[in-house]
Structures are given as C-alpha cells and as structure tokens.
Amino acid sequence: MIIFNFRKKNILIFLIAVFSTVILILTVLSKNNHKVGAQKEKKFIKYAEFTPTFEALEYTMNIDIKTHENKNHISWIDTLAYLSSRYGGDFEKYRNSHVEDFVKRINDGEKIEDLTKNLKFFFYYKEVYSAVLGNFLGEYRIEKPEKEAKQEYGLKVFSPIAKTFPFCHYPDFGALRKYGYSRPHLGHDLMCAVGTPVISVESGTVEAMGWNRYGGWRLGIRSDDKKRYYYYAHLRQNRPYHSEISEGSKVQAGDVIGYVGRTGYSTKENMNNISQSHLHLGMELIFDESQKDSNNEIWIDLYSITKLLQKNKSAVRRENSTKEFFKNYKFEELSTGQS
Numbered sequence: 001m002i003i004f005n006f007r008k009k010n011i012l013i014f015l016i017a018v019f020s021t022v023i024l025i026l027t028v029l030s031k032n033n034h035k036v037g038a039q040k041e042k043k044f045i046k047y048a049e050f051t052p053t054f055e056a057l058e059y060t061m062n063i064d065i066k067t068h069e070n071k072n073h074i075s076w077i078d079t080l081a082y083l084s085s086r087y088g089g090d091f092e093k094y095r096n097s098h099v100e101d102f103v104k105r106i107n108d109g110e111k112i113e114d115l116t117k118n119l120k121f122f123f124y125y126k127e128v129y130s131a132v133l134g135n136f137l138g139e140y141r142i143e144k145p146e147k148e149a150k151q152e153y154g155l156k157v158f159s160p161i162a163k164t165f166p167f168c169h170y171p172d173f174g175a176l177r178k179y180g181y182s183r184p185h186l187g188h189d190l191m192c193a194v195g196t197p198v199i200s201v202e203s204g205t206v207e208a209m210g211w212n213r214y215g216g217w218r219l220g221i222r223s224d225d226k227k228r229y230y231y232y233a234h235l236r237q238n239r240p241y242h243s244e245i246s247e248g249s250k251v252q253a254g255d256v257i258g259y260v261g262r263t264g265y266s267t268k269e270n271m272n273n274i275s276q277s278h279l280h281l282g283m284e285l286i287f288d289e290s291q292k293d294s295n296n297e298i299w300i301d302l303y304s305i306t307k308l309l310q311k312n313k314s315a316v317r318r319e320n321s322t323k324e325f326f327k328n329y330k331f332e333e334l335s336t337g338q339s
C-alpha cells in the first residue's frame with residue numbers, strides 16, 4: 001500500500017512537471033507569435049457595431065443641420081462618438097439632455113479635444129460613425145414641385161423604398177437564418193409588395209449584380225468613398241433590375257435600381273424560394289480592402305438608419321410603355337464627405 005502510494009505520488013509529480021513545462025513553452029511561443037503578428041498587422045478597425053437609436057440619430061442630426069453655418073458647428077458624428085464613448089456603446093442610456101449638455105459646453109467655449117481627452121474610445125467611435133454616416137449629410141440641390149431648386153444642407157441619402165410605397169419592418173439584425181447553414185441575419189428586412197421600386201440609398205458604383213444562392217437576384221453598390229458596401233437582395237423574379245443598371249455603372253442617391261421580389265435560397269437561378277416578399281438591405285463597412293470578402297466582414301444593424309431615412313424618400317413615376325419606374329426630381333450632390 002505504501003509503495004503504491006509512493007509510486008502514485010511520483011507519477012503525479014512527474015505529470016504536474018510535464019504539464020507545467022508544456023504550458024510554459026506554449027506561453028512563450030504564443031507571446032513570440034503575437035509579437036511577430038503585431039509587427040506584420042496593418043492597423044485598421046476590425047470589429048464594429050452600430051448601436052445609436054433612431055432618437056439619438058434624429059436629435060443629433062437636427063442639431064448638426066441647425067448649426068452647420070455657425071462658428072461652432074456641432075457635428076452629429078462628434079456628438080454620437082462622444083455619447084457612445086461615455087455609454088460604452090450602450091444607447092439604452094441615451095437622453096436628449098446629454099446632447100444638450102454637450103452642446104452647451106461647446107457653446108460655452110470648451111473645446112471638443114478637452115471634452116474628449118479622457119474618453120478612451122472617442123476616436124474609435126468617431127472613425128466607425130464617420131464610416132457609416134460620413135456621407136449622409138451635406139450640400140445638395142433637388143428639384144421641387146412648383147419651386148425652383150435651391151441649395152440646401154441636410155440628409156442627402158434616401159430611403160431604400162420609393163415614396164408612397166408602404167413597407168413594414170422591425171429589429172431583426174443577428175436573428176438566426178437556416179438556409180444552407182445556420183448563420184446570423186446580417187442585414188435588415190423591409191416587408192413590402194413584389195414590384196415595389198428599390199432606391200439606391202447612396203451614390204456609388206455597382207460592384208455586384210446577378211444571382212447569389214442566398215440573396216437571389218441581388219445588387220452590391222459601393223459608396224464613392226469606398227467605405228460602405230450596400231447589398232440589396234431578393235429582387236423580383238424575371239425582371240429584377242432597372243434597365244439602366246449594369247455592373248460597373250454609376251448610380252446616384254435616389255435612383256430606382258430594381259424591384260422588390262422574393263428570389264433566393266436556391267442554387268438554381270430565378271427561383272422564388274423566399275416565402276414573404278421583402279427587400280433585404282445590408283451595409284458592410286470597409287476600413288481596409290482586405291476585409292471586403294473575408295471571414296471578418298463587418299455588417300451593421302440598419303434598423304435605426306432605415307427609420308431615419310424615412311425623412312428622405314425618393315418620389316418616382318412609372319413610364320407606361322416600359323413599366324419602368326424613374327425618379328421624379330433631379331438631384332445633385334454638391335459636397336461629399338464629413339468626418
């Protein structure tokens with residue numbers, strides 16, 4: 001019995017020694033690898049979420065618009081980045097009064113650099129929100145019924161659904177989808193009738209067009225600053241796209257680009273396998289070109305943004321001979337980019 005215990009003890013000590021050595025070697029190796037990796041790695045944002053609520057977007061946007069000609073222009077990107085770095089990204093904590101406090105401090109002469117110098121993630125949030133919203137506000141000119149077009153500053157991106165066409169939506173980002181393999185829903189669905197004209201949210205270039213087994217007939221449009229890739233999916237069977245759209249073509253914010261349908265979920269083209277017709281809208285953020293078609297794509301929640309875009313709907317008319325829809329009013333962007 002004593003001998004057995006003695007042996008058992010020795011074996012145990014031996015095992016502990018081997019185990020500790022292995023752990024030590026692994027730790028050293030992983031640290032070294034990390035160092036090598038860090039030297040090679042390019043610095044760009046690899047993970048981002050978009051959490052501001054509709055209320056926060058609307059309130060800060062209105063202040064941005066109202067103050068855009070003032071000495072103290074209060075950029076909504078700065079305001080949202082300031083709030084987010086104070087909330088740790090959690091906009092459940094949002095209050096209009098927090099924005100008012102921020103505005104008051106700026107107007108009382110405090111500098112944004114001083115207000116944010118102790119906020120560790122301010123510049124991270126600022127970069128993320130610039131990537132999402134950087135081209136949403138600016139100078140534009142739009143024809144108006146019975147009025148002369150005049151230059152304005154405001155929201156210059158459009159709702160993805162044409163004016164007067166109804167749709168409904170609810171928060172659905174991240175919900176599980178089961179076709180093909182179980183995966184989170186990386187976009188936002190707008191339920192509406194087949195044939196509803198789909199509008200390009202932002203100006204850009206058509207990068208992808210054609211059939212995709214998940215999205216059916218789909219369109220991928222890249223913003224002019226290259227930071228956003230818009231994905232419009234499940235377009236109409238047989239005639240998904242606007243006649244003027246082709247791969248590589250330029251589109252303008254507010255243009256009709258296609259029609260809502262229920263195609264997708266098939267390796268065979270032109271199949272209507274989606275039960276309820278809807279537009280799937282996605283936005284991928286691209287901080288570095290290597291992210292574009294990688295395993296680390298950054299797609300964001302568009303629920304609050306889609307609500308905000310209801311403030312700017314593109315009016316369309318139908319050409320009877322071709323049954324094609326066109327935007328009604330000429331639209332011109334006069335400035336690009338805000339950060």
Ligand SMILES: [Zn+2]
Nearest residue numbers: 187188189280
């Ligand atoms: Zn979807």
